Amino acid sequence: MNDDLLGRHRAVLPDWLALYYDEPLEITHGEGRHVWDAQGNRYLDFFGGILTTMTAHALPEVTKAVTEQAERIVHSSTLYLNRPMVDLAERIAQLSGIPDARVFFTTSGTEANDTALLLATAYRRSNTILAMRNSYHGRSFSAVGVTGNRGWSPTSLSPLQTLYVHGGVRTRGPFADLDDYDYVAACVDDLKDLLGHSRPPAALIAEPIQGVGGFTSPPDGLYAAFREVLHERGVLWISDEVQTGWGRTGEHFWGWQAHARSGPPDMLTFAKGIGNGMSIGGVVARAEIMNCLDANSISTFGGTQITMAAGLANLTYLLEHDLQGNARRVGGLLIERLRAAAAHVPAVREVRGRGLMIGIELTKPGTDEADPDAASAVLEAARAGGLLIGKGGGHDTSALRVAPPLSLNVAEAEEGAAILEDALRSIQ
Structure with missing residues (x-):
């Protein structure tokens, strides 16, 4: 040392x-x-x-792409057309499974989740968010406000009203002794009861496998069952794929696909692995949700050319191999x-x-x-x-x-x- x-x-x-x-x-x-x-x-x-x-x-393919892009231009901001950003957005939109998808790039998973929360609350005109116990979604003021893990939540102050739902940890909590079928049913009943005592939420944000929480997860199908309840009330589902995306779970390209009975989420967030060390995050959402903001916005560093070049090379390598x-x-x-x-x-x-x-x-x-x-x-x-x-x-x-x-x-x-x-x- x-x-x-x-x-x-x-x-x-x-x-x-x-x-x-x-x-x-x-x-x-x-x-x-x-x-x-x-x-x-x-x-x-x-x-x-x-x-x-x-x-x-x-990885030589990523190193080469970064070097070649750095020799041309490193950065210009989202105020200008950006070919590598469009190229990567097209590929991610297609891979996401979300129909009529739009992609917004950020610099981290925290910023991606922050953006998803902004979109959900603006679209639904509600600042109430459902989140999972034991969850972690980042270190920004809003992301900490939906983090259900006390060790990573340094303040109780938040711009959001957060209601925490059972189900993210299969082997602990009041339903741990139930079999998978009854466990899911009990969690759904708890969700329905919670919704009956609260103002209409904007969204549920959930990690398919909880990362900071210790790689815990519910039985397959839990979030599909939640989605059916939420969809009836117009509540959005945000799948936090910052750690589970890009095939890491082996069985699926995205973690949400283990809960696919009711189709893809309304939004998914990503970061970490796509850049293979370069700073990339982002949100994928249906066009009507992504385009709901009625004020100007840009991203100075989200989608910058050098990180997009790395992401494209990394994604190509991951898929081809x-x-x-x-x-x-x-x-x-x-x-x-x-x-x-x-x-x-x-x-x-x-x-x-x-x-x-x-x-x-x-x-x-x-x-x-x-x-x-x-x-x-x-x-x-x-x-x-x-x-x-x-x-x-x-x-x-x-x-x-x-x-x-x-x-x-x-x-x-x-x-x-x-x-x-x-x-x-x-x-x-």
């Missing part, structure tokens, strides 16, 4: 800007699924800059390998997830009490073994998050699983 850099960090950056590890890590470069620190140590990266380096580190299929195949092997390892570790309450989006929840053995100290210990032990992973969870950050780049191969999955197994065993 560079002690001088850590001291400088602490002197000029906020105390609440979290750093992993007792001795924080400076990552200097990466290639494929590996990164190196300032001391030359090599790590297998199973977190990808918080699910952002989605394809691979230093069937990285969704790879996430399904290699992710399936990885999750089974981790479940087998966890079976011998009493502190592991659950291994869950889909594709290359896997959560490992740790509790004090024999109880359902969260154990954040154990999660931190495993994080440290994994790093010592040459593996980088993440943390999350609505229960005191007691879940490990495993989300490698989608080009992960079988040998790397086995290597990472072995390191993680040793790290889990070290806390016993």
Whole structure:
């Protein structure tokens, strides 16, 4: 660790800007699924800059596209026609599944969700929002206001009235003991009861798999069942695909497709992986919703040429190399390998997830009490073994998050699983 850099960090950056590890890590470069620190140590990266380096580190196709675009023009703003932005918007609109889709680009997932909330409240003329318990949607004032995870919600002040709904965490809460069918029915009944006691909401915003919440999810079909209730009342459905989009779950290109009985959402938000490290976010919505604003607006940095070039190259690579299929195949092997390892570790309450989006929840053995100290210990032990992973969870950050780049191969999955197994065993 560079002690001088850590001291400088602490002197000029906020105390609440979290750093992993007792001795924080400076990552200097990466290639494929590996990164190196300032001391030359090599790590297998199973977190990808918080699910952002989605394809691979230093992917030649993306690097080439960025370099060539930088040699022409880096930025001009949305006040001018922008060919790379139109090209990427056309591809995303077609892939979204939303009819008559329009795309607006932002610089982050937070800004994307903020925009979706603006559109929903303007379109419906209501500032009431339904959100899921244990959710996370970003760090802006409005996004914090719909975040159902106390650890990531620093204020109760909000421009929105938020009502929190059951269902995002299958194995906790009042309906956890029900089978899937009865669980969905109970959550729908709860939603109906909630709607009967509130003013008409603008929208439900929900992550198909909760990211910061520890990769938790409801049974398939829950949001389709919610959608049927909401549609009767004109309430919009926003699918937050910031972490689940682009094939990461393996089974589907978008997380909402696990709940597709009633068709696509009214809006979806995206970010993180599409830029493979470049700053891209955005909203896809039906034209009537996207065009509902009656005031001028622009985006200075959303859709800038250099990020759009990266996104186009990355999306092309992902589709041509069937990285969704790879996430399904290699992710399936990885999750089974981790479940087998966890079976011998009493502190592991659950291994869950889909594709290359896997959560490992740790509790004090024999109880359902969260154990954040154990999660931190495993994080440290994994790093010592040459593996980088993440943390999350609505229960005191007691879940490990495993989300490698989608080009992960079988040998790397086995290597990472072995390191993680040793790290889990070290806390016993």
